[in-house]
Amino acid sequence: MMGLLAAWATHRQSIPDQQTVIRWRAMMRFSCLQENLARGLSIVGRAVSSRMSLPILSNILVATDAGRLRLSATNLEIAITCWVGAKVEEEGAIAVPARTFADFIATLPAQTLEIEADESKQTLRIQCGRNRANLKGNPAEDFPARVQPTAEKAIELDAAILRDMIAQVAFAAAPDMERPILAGVLAEFTADEVGTTTLALVAADSFRLSVRTQKLDHDLSSPMQIIIPARSLNEVARLAAETEQPIQMYVLKDRSQVLFRVNDVELVSQLVEGLFPPYKQIIPQSYVTRTVIATKDLQAAVRRASVIARGANNIVRLQMFAEDASGPSHMTVSAVAAELGDNVDDIDALVEGQSMRIAFNARYLLDLLEVVRTDNILLETSSPSSPGVFRPQGPDAADFIHIVMPMYVAD
CATH class of the missing domain: 3.10.150.10 (DNA Polymerase III, subunit A, domain 2)
Incomplete structure (x- = not known):
């Protein structure tokens, strides 16, 4: 055994270029455009956590997924996943420190990036033109698992209308989490006698109340009320500003979560538990x-x-x-x-x-x-x-x- 180790050390010393890529050690390999990767990192970066007690949450999960690149970040309150077009040669995943990764990619020219992950060293290797870099990473299995939408029919929301509704309501929510219910926005789905579904977004902070309602083209099986953190809805509004396509909303009641799908981006938010104040009595x-x-x-x-x-x-x-x-x-x-x-x-x-x-x-x-x-x-x-x-x-x-x-x- 010692002979094998000595032989391997001698072999390593004989390699003239220490940057030579050892293909058989790579668990993931793909190429993509710098501007696409930078945009994806910017989107998911808003969910990166700064909690020192859970260092893995300061990372972005980089993984291949059905021929595309999947970027994910979470602070355990919201999770954002973004899919980026890429040419995938080998499947795999690695978690990379978010700030270092995003800041470094932003400095590269708008060219094709060749990227691969080294499983044995937990290192992400990046090549762009004449630049080569190695970024230290962490095992992908340490990163929280992605939430999958249920088989239930999605609620489709017009992007421009939803963005406007959030803008007219979320600002009235309480700014701190000391009162989590008032730091959230009530999403109330009701149906009238003829079956027309109406969505009301409601927020209050003890000094003001904001209510915005909108009729939806959606068949509602039963009335529903959920409370979504205002910070999560503001992120949804930011994503909605970049699309004209309908936004899909899934309520994951068994997990007390809500999922919004916006083109190639998914945002999952924890729901706030509790009962919203009877706001109609205040009007x-x-x-x-x-x-x-x-x-x-x-x-x-x-x-x-x-x-x-x-x-x-x-x-x-x-x-x-x-x-x-x-x-x-x-x-x-x-x-x-x-x-x-x-x-x-x-x-x-x-x-x-x-x-x-x-x-x-x-x-x-x-x-x-x-x-x-x-x-x-x-x-x-x-x-x-x-x-x-x-x-x-x-x-x-x-x-x-x-x-x-x-x-x-x-x-």
């Missing part, structure tokens, strides 16, 4: 004053007032004036801060009902106005201490409602 059913304002006018006025409001707990005051003998209806948007000064904007508005005043957090108003797609927005108010109800106004207005709790202002 006011009546109003005293209804005001219609140009969205851009209100947005500009609130943005100006928010500069002054920084010195006054971010409070912006809205005053609605009904038409009377002194002139037509209008609205003022103002802010006052003892150490900064004050600001008042007078803008056109159609006011129905009584004159009304109410104050809101400027950031909440700006978040809302950023996702309103119509030229006009409607505000319904009942009193200075009651929630304000905002809806888009116009023939193309989506079924979207946003509730904002008012802020107390001493007279």
Whole structure:
């Protein structure tokens, strides 16, 4: 045995080029375009974990799959898998540190890459033109297994509509996981008497509530409610921005997960366990004053007032004036801060009902106005201490409602 080892050592010393590829030791070999691999790494890289307690999660799994390259990353909350076109010569898999791999591939020119994995050394060898590199990796079997979609029929969602729905709702979810249910978005599937299926996305953070509904061309076997982390839906929206094809959604109830398929990308997210608050009870059913304002006018006025409001707990005051003998209806948007000064904007508005005043957090108003797609927005108010109800106004207005709790202002 020692003789064999000595002979192998002598053989290794006789090799003039230490970069020579020893083919029989490679467990995976493929070639692909640098730009395709870089894009795939960028997509899955958003799911890479920084948890030092589980070092394997800082890796990207590189594997061959039915003649293509499959890249996977997960932080145990979401997992993203992306398939990249490649010429596969030998099947295999290896886990590679994500940051090193992605950063290195990004520095290479837009050429064909020749890549192979060495099973004995857990090394990924990359050749691009006259550049050759060896990146240290980890055993593929240490990486979490990929979740497979069930045989159930997928729910198909229009990519542009889903992206818009997420944009109008996810921002209202709580920003931290201390309250996991409020950090999630309720996806509520219902069917009416004639069988029309409706999807409602709902988010709330105790200070505001956002509800967006959309009719679907999908037969629903039974009503369903799931809570998806808002961070996961934001990743879905990012993927949806790159396609015009329908997005397939699978609810994996037995695993408490949801899977979204977007072209050559799959995103799997854990679902949040628990019951979402009865949001319909929060939506006011009546109003005293209804005001219609140009969205851009209100947005500009609130943005100006928010500069002054920084010195006054971010409070912006809205005053609605009904038409009377002194002139037509209008609205003022103002802010006052003892150490900064004050600001008042007078803008056109159609006011129905009584004159009304109410104050809101400027950031909440700006978040809302950023996702309103119509030229006009409607505000319904009942009193200075009651929630304000905002809806888009116009023939193309989506079924979207946003509730904002008012802020107390001493007279």
